[in-house]
Structure formats: structure tokens, C-alpha cells
Amino acid sequence: MMLAELPPVAVIGEPVSMVDTPALLLDLDAFEHNLRQMAALAERGGLALRPHAKAHKSVAIASAQIAQGAAGICCQKLSEAYPFAAAGVKNIFISNQFAGPKKVAMAVELARQAELSVCVDHPAQVRALGEAAQRHGVRVAVLPEIDVGHERCGVADADGLLTLVDAIAAQPALSFAGIQAYHGGAQHISDWVQRRDVSRRSAELTAQFLRCLEAHGIRCSIVTGGGTGSAEFDVENGVLTEIQPGSYALMDRHYGSLEWLGTLQLQHSLFIAATIMSTARPGKAVCDVGLKSVAVDSGLPEVWQQRDADGLRYVGAYDEHGMLETGGDRRDRLGEPFLLVPGHVDPTVNLYRELVCVRRGRVEGLWNIDARGLSR
């Protein structure tokens, strides 16, 4: 006898309480609000918006962002870009370094399909890519990364940047398109004023690099960077030409816990649907969302209290179990559904096959997480 297919996690039209769990829910009203907020912010500032697909990994979401005026997308890995290129996303920036012949071959393949730009911080990356691109007759735009305070990737000084600009100029198949100036740390500062100040210092550093390029007669058509946490300052600072926020569309407990004093007001649109599946111990319960269904690197998920979650607290994660304190002693809560807000959106989304899109309590659609697990 053949085994039936695994049943779908949700059926369009059913109430959200009937969705199988664990499931990743997307509240479409909140999601659309977030898309409008960020598009309006970028437009007011006269900046291009290039949302980061590493947060959602979903062609449907990228398409919605592009339909609202996004200039293209960022991907963080070459393999991650494949489903977007295959789906017809025309303009893709790999906002991260890569090394080795297998990676270069992927970049060449992507450049056949899309307008590809990539990030570098070492002349050897430029040479390897340039030679392969020329051999295969494709063109790639290259943006050296500068370190604007994050201390991760990127050249630290103008000499390093000029070396990369020269290396790009020496490769006929490559073109210098501008610079990447991303401060990851700035995104996560809770205090709004402090976040603004760090973003401003990072913009000042970027401006120094730009002046040095200008002194050598080099113009940057693109200065890209910024993220969800810094976007409202990036549009004020007047240095970036393009922002690349990712988390803003979905949000998470961490971003939700930052201070937001400006006009950018984002909403939680991403939730994990969970079910209580053991109530054997007084005052405790166990749900079906553990480490394989929610990333805990930025803290545990939080029970969404705007639903009728009645005192539940998520206090610990095992591989497949989530430990709850119930604030009560009712064993009849077995089977009770509730919602969690994940601590960190990116690695959580990466655990799921699809997003269950809901509006006003009903399932409206299922969107694939096309680049799930594509980390090469």
C-alpha cells in the first residue's frame, strides 16, 4: 500500500486555528503595512530600496517588494540567488564575499540570467571572477566593501579600496559600480538615539571613503548599505544611494524590542503557530515548537499575548519540545493552539518549507520559502 503524501500544513480558507503546527504564519495585513512603510521611507529620502532576500528567502515576497518599487534584491549567498534568478528577478546583488572556483562558476551562471553585482574585499576575488566572466562572456558589476565600523568584512582604509578599484579596472568583464557600506552592529542597538549616532558615524566614515575616491576621479553610482534598524537614519544621512533592509517585512522579537521613535513603525507579521501537546506537570506545559522550528540564537520566542494565550510563557527549548509555564494548573489545555513571535527571523524562516499567509483569521495562501537551506 502506498503511503499518502504528507498532508498540507494548511488549506486555503480554513481558520488559522486549524492550521497544523508547527507552522510559519504570515499576517498579510501587517506584512503589507511593513512593505508600504519601508517603500515610503525610501521614496521620501530619494533612495533606492533593495530588500534583502536572506530574511524571507521567498520569491513571492521578493515579487511583492519589487511590485512596490524595489530596485532588485540582495542575496547573501550565491546559491540563495538561484531560485530568485530562475523566477525572473532581474537585478541581484550578492552582498557578501565568496571564494573558490565552484562559487565563481555559480556567479557566472547567475550573470547569464540576471544583472548581477557582487561584493569583494580582496583582489584575488576580483581576479578569479574577472577571468571566469571574460572566459564565459558575461559581465558582472563589482562593489568593494568598506568596513564602516562593523569589523567583519570590508577594507579598512582608502588604500585597500583603491587597490580593489584598480583590480576591477584591470578586468574587462567587470565594472566598478560603487561600494558596499554596511554596519551590521548598528542595526541591533536598542536605544534609538544611540542607533542614530552609530549610523551617522558610519555614514561619515563612508563619506570619507567617497571623498578619497573623488580625489582620484572615481565616481560611485551606488553606495549601498543599511538595514531595518538603521534605515530611517540612512535616509537622513544623505550618503547611501540605496538601502537593503530585510527583516522589516516580517520582524521578530529582537527587532520588535528595539526603541522606535521615528516615523518608521513596523509590525510583527511573522508568527509560529504552536500547539500544547503535553500537560503532565502542574503549572507547566510542553508545546511542539523546539529548536528545529524556531531559532534561539537571539533569545527564546515570545508567546503572542494579543491572542488568548492566557498567561503562557515560553521558557526553554529542546530539539522538538518547547517548555511553557502556564501560570495555572489546567491539564485540559492539551491541544490548545497559540502563536509565538520568533526571536530571530532569518534563521527561523530558513527552517520552514512554506509560509502560511493569513488575513483576518483565515488562510489566504501558501508561499514557498524557495531558498530554504540554500547556504552555499
Added chain:
Amino acid sequence: MMLAELPPVAVIGEPVSMVDTPALLLDLDAFEHNLRQMAALAERGGLALRPHAKAHKSVAIASAQIAQGAAGICCQKLSEAYPFAAAGVKNIFISNQFAGPKKVAMAVELARQAELSVCVDHPAQVRALGEAAQRHGVRVAVLPEIDVGHERCGVADADGLLTLVDAIAAQPALSFAGIQAYHGGAQHISDWVQRRDVSRRSAELTAQFLRCLEAHGIRCSIVTGGGTGSAEFDVENGVLTEIQPGSYALMDRHYGSLEWLGTLQLQHSLFIAATIMSTARPGKAVCDVGLKSVAVDSGLPEVWQQRDADGLRYVGAYDEHGMLETGGDRRDRLGEPFLLVPGHVDPTVNLYRELVCVRRGRVEGLWNIDARGLSR
């Protein structure tokens, strides 16, 4: 123009240094050593071995375990069991509670295909499953879980257990097959003697439950529990009839760091192949293995020093970046491949599509991680 398929992560026959990264490598010699070690341990103790598939999620590994005499497998989630049942694994125990009609429907479907047994700790679970099983003409074996010190799931006392036994007896489509007595915490105690003592106390508690059942004329054909950390004590304690270790086949940094003073000597067989992709900062480097390629809930991965990793230390994880200290200042390490041992096997394996099987430095095969992401 059509986009080419994403190239394979590895090609059979190529040297391991050519595998694309990040990749999950399985050292077949070490893996086969581990399988032999645990099979021999169970055999010496006269216990059945039912390896936990939640650790590897791979039909190929389950098949290798069954070929060496395993009695079947454990799964932790119903959806996780689907690919194993579809591949013909005949005997599957769901070693975890579940709740709700969609879950019950999955259990019924699995029971059509395999000899299914499940775990319960609430009479409502028994009723819901029993009624559905009868309606659909399938039989399910049921093992109540008892809490033997882990304080997670499972009934705390004999009354609770007897209530479940009665509830099972009231369902014609269900049969009482024994009990689940698993102490998760015992698995992770570093000190060998202390681990042995906690395992012994958990066996004594289990024996008390068994005596109470006997006093009511109830025999348990299966007493299942144990894991990688407690297995060598479980076979000595003489209470379990079956052990369910999972991590032993692959191991991880955490299990490797425990004290192992007995005959059970396991080896790291699971590695993550990584590549240095930025060397912009003196004394530091960045690799391509971040939070989406390695779980950090049990600590950061460790650079495998038996290869020529020359002083590398993994010191921090971002979504797609791994921060390294290099103990030197050579920018020419860009592109250098190296291996990591993940901190925690289960959620790390769940991030990958396949295992790249290697033996003596060459790729010997690619094994699917069939149940990746199946957490419902």
C-alpha cells in the same frame, strides 16, 4: 535563457577539499565504527536497539542501522516518520506526544504502512487516537511515558500510569505495549560517574513503576528509553528492554566533550566543510558557515584541529558569517577550506539537504536528509 540547476555540492570521487561549502560531511569509517560500537553494546546487554532518527533524518542511515540489527527506529514527530515509512522502514515508534485531529490523521496514515507505536501522557490522546484508529481499521501500539527525572513529559506517578493503561484497554484498536522511560537530562551530564548515577536512579524509578504494574497483573513487553549518553549504563541497569540512542552515529562537540570512561568509545563522524571567504582584518578571518549552516544552541562549532587548520578558532556566528581568529596575519588564507565539528548534531543536520559521505579523503556518496524540516 534557462538558468542551470544549482550545481551539486559534491561529485563522487572528488577529493574532500573540492566539496562546495558549507557542506555536511559524513566520515564513513568513523560512522561505521559508531554503528558497530552501539550494536555490540546493545547485543552484549541483550537489549533491543531502536536508533533515534531525529538525529540524522536520513533513510540511508536508518537502513544501515537496521541492516546491523536495529529493531526499528524512533521518530520524534509524525511528519518526520513519513519518509521512513515510505522507504519501507517497518517498525516506527513516535517517542513523543502529539495532539489534535491533524496529528491523529497522520498517525492513522502511518499505521497503514508500518507497525506504529506511539507515546502518550494524557487520556485524551488515547481516546482521540483510539477512536480514529478504529474508524479507519488500523491498529496502534501505545506506550505511556513516565517521568523518570527529566521533568518534561510523562506521568509522575503510578495512578497516572494506571489511568493511561485503562484508557488504552478501553480502545479496541489500541494495544498497551509497554512504557517509555526517557531521561533527557541524564544524557548530557559530563562527569561519567555522575551520569551513571543519574541513569541508575532513573532505572530505579522505572522499576518502581513496573512493580506497580505487575501488582495489577500488567506486563510490559517493551520498556524503552536511554540515549547516547546513558546507553552504557542502561544496558547494565537491567530495566530497559530497548535503548533509543540517536547522536551516537554522528556525534557532536557537546557529546564529544563528555567524559567517556567505559567501553563505549564513539568518534566524530559529522563535520561541516567551511571556506575562509574574507581576510580583511589582521588576525581575523570570516568563513561561510553561520547560523543557517550550524546550530549554536549548545555552543559554537569547533575547528577540527586534526586537519591542517593551523590555529583557526571559531569565535562568533552571524546568519551567514562565521568569525574566526587566525592566530596570524596571512591575508592569503582566503579560500582555505577547513572542517568544523558542530556543537549540536540534531538541529545542525536539519539545516542540510544531504550528507556528503567521505572515506579516506574522497567523496564516496551523497545521502539525502529525507526528513529535513519535517517538524510537524
